[in-house]
Amino acid sequence: MSQPLESIAAVLEGTGDYRVLRRLQPLADHPGTPDEPTFIGLVVDVETTGTDFAADEVIELGILKFEYGASGRIYRVLETLNQLHEPRKPIPAEITRLTGITDADVAGRRIDDAAVARITADAAVVIAHNASFDRQMCEPRWPVFRDKNWGCSCHQIPWRAEGHEGLKLGYLLADCGLFHRGHRAIDDCHALLALLARPLQVSGQLALAALLATARKPTVRLWAQGSPIETKELLKARRYRWSGRRRCWYIDLDEDQIEIERSFLIEAIYRRPISDLPADRFTARDRYSARTNPEQGA
Structure with a gap:
């Protein structure tokens, strides 16, 4: 100007x-x-x-x-x-x-x-x-x-x-x-x-x-596998997303947040001890790629 x-x-x-x-x-x-x-x-x-x-x-x-x-x-x-x-x-x-x-x-x-x-x-x-x-x-x-x-x-x-x-x-x-x-x-x-x-x-x-x-931080995708259908609003409020391909709710988190999230799932969603929830880990090398798109797969 x-x-x-x-x-x-x-x-x-x-x-x-x-x-x-x-x-x-x-x-x-x-x-x-x-x-x-x-x-x-x-x-x-x-x-x-x-x-x-x-x-x-x-x-x-x-x-x-x-x-x-x-x-x-x-x-x-x-x-x-x-x-x-x-x-x-x-x-x-x-x-x-x-x-x-x-x-x-x-x-x-x-x-x-x-x-x-x-x-x-x-x-x-x-x-x-x-x-x-x-x-x-x-x-x-x-x-x-x-x-x-x-x-x-x-x-x-x-x-x-x-x-x-x-x-x-x-x-x-x-x-x-x-x-x-x-x-x-x-x-x-x-x-x-x-x-x-x-x-x-x-x-x-x-x-x-x-x-x-x-x-630079790794991302962990935690899957709320087998979550009761009546808990879907709780999961949505927690910013979980639904994968139509896997028929499961999931959330992407920094690695250091995973244990906090597992505790939430145990207390609010499953209401019982659970230790075998599936999780995927990825980095900037494949983050945002179709390889990590839950609706497309690798």
Whole structure:
């Protein structure tokens, strides 16, 4: 924003009656040489023809490759990839309304699979905002993503505890006084990287550091096998989810919460001693993958 416009914005904000949102600018490189071990990360976003992992296709892929330190500080963007892809079927009208991507935009376009493999090869972590969607859309098309550690910026950062009411990128940016053109892959990547580089509002911890700390923890999926049907409301209130494939309620927890949860199940659900509840353990290597999707299986 130019200086005269900034002055106007400052006057408006100074009244207390207005909030001014500034257009997001791509993250600038951090000055100086890193004084800590550094790693390679990717921010990934896809636009698709729908949400059916088996039937729908990626029509736009955005990737930002960046260098970050052990502290969670982001130092610089190393490479950008932003490509369109023509699907087998016409793009649904609701997708065009959401993204602005038309059949004419993607006609004859193909995502360069070799470029995706090259840019992804040395990444220590892949981050997406709602990684369970992006990972399951990316893995079948680009096998290089299958063995990567994935993190979810939507669910692995405690946004609400840090003073945010919404989890969508647009809401989080607005809380920071920013806006962007949403629902285009590379624009969403730039928005997410900017959020990851910022300190959180309450704790002051860098958002990327908070995400990485959570992503490193193993997840245990505890199955409430054979739970009485009359306890389903208790389980739902406890944030258990139902797997139609396994006909069983389950919950995903950090490893250190499992014994507390077993005690709850014994006291409130089964009301008897029980020691053989099935549990699955997984890490960032397979979290959010179809391999750990209880409705799909490996």
